[in-house]
Amino acid sequence: MADVEAFGDWLRDLAKTLHDNSAYLTELDSAIGDADHGANMDRGFQAVVAVLDESSFETVDELLKKAGMTLVSKVGGASGPLYGTFFLRFGTALAGAEITPATVGEALKAGVGGILARGKAELGDKTMYDAWAPALDAYDEAVAGGSDLAGALGAAAEAAAKGRDATTPLVARKGRASYLGERSAGHQDPGATSTTLVLESAARTLA
Ligand code: ADP
Numbered sequence: 001m002a003d004v005e006a007f008g009d010w011l012r013d014l015a016k017t018l019h020d021n022s023a024y025l026t027e028l029d030s031a032i033g034d035a036d037h038g039a040n041m042d043r044g045f046q047a048v049v050a051v052l053d054e055s056s057f058e059t060v061d062e063l064l065k066k067a068g069m070t071l072v073s074k075v076g077g078a079s080g081p082l083y084g085t086f087f088l089r090f091g092t093a094l095a096g097a098e099i100t101p102a103t104v105g106e107a108l109k110a111g112v113g114g115i116l117a118r119g120k121a122e123l124g125d126k127t128m129y130d131a132w133a134p135a136l137d138a139y140d141e142a143v144a145g146g147s148d149l150a151g152a153l154g155a156a157a158e159a160a161a162k163g164r165d166a167t168t169p170l171v172a173r174k175g176r177a178s179y180l181g182e183r184s185a186g187h188q189d190p191g192a193t194s195t196t197l198v199l200e201s202a203a204r205t206l207a
C-alpha cells in the first residue's frame with residue numbers, strides 16, 4: 001500500500017510539473033514541431049489525476065497500467081502512445097514484484113523497450129530516447145554501485161538532462177521534427193525535455 005501511494009504521488013507530482021512546464025514544452029515544440037507537446041502532456045496527466053481521484057488501486061501495476069491506458073486514449077500525437085506504452089509496460093513489469101532498485105530498473109528497461117517498439121527510434125535521432133538511453137545506463141551504474149532507489153533515479157534524471165541538452169545540435173530523424181531536416185538542428189527536443197521532467201519527478205517522489 002505504501003508503494004501504491006508513492007507511485008500515485010509520483011504521477012500527481014508529475015502532472016503538476018508538466019502543467020507548470022506546459023508553455024515551455026510547447027515553445028520547444030513550436031520551433032521544430034506543431035506547438036502542442038506541452039498541451040498534450042498536460043491534458044494527458046490531468047486525465048491521469050482525474051482517474052487517481054475517482055479510483056483506488058490495490059497494486060502498483062494496476063495503477064501504472066491504468067495511467068498508461070489513460071495516456072494512450074487521451075493524448076493524440078506521438079507522445080501519448082509513446083508515454084502510454086512506457087507506463088503500461090513499466091507497470092506490467094512490476095506486477096507481483098517487490099519494489100526494489102533492481103526491479104524498478106528492470107521495469108524502466110521494459111517501459112523504454114515499449115517506446116522503442118512503438119517509435120523505432122535510435123540513439124541520436126533527436127527524440128525522447130536520447131534522454132531515456134543515458135538515463136537507463138546511469139540508473140544501472142548507480143544500482144551496481146549500491147545506490148538506493150532515490151539515488152539511482154537521481155542519477156538517471158541527471159543523465160537524462162545531459163541527453164536532453166545533447167539533442168540541441170542534432171538533426172531529427174523521427175517524428176514531426178524530421179520533416180524540417182537540417183533546420184531541426186539548433187533546437188532542444190521537446191520529448192527529451194519532458195522525459196527529463198518524468199525522471200526528476202520520480203527521483204523527488206519515489207524515495
Ligand atoms: P507530435 O509530434 O505528434 O505533435 P508531441 O509534440 O506530443 O507529438 O511529441 C513530440 C515528441 O515526441 C518529440 O519531441 C520526440 O521526442 C517524441 N517522438 C516523436 N516521434 C518519436 C519516435 N518515433 N520515437 C521516440 N520519440 C518520438
Ligand code: MG
Binds near residue numbers: 033036037077176
Ligand atoms: Mg507536437
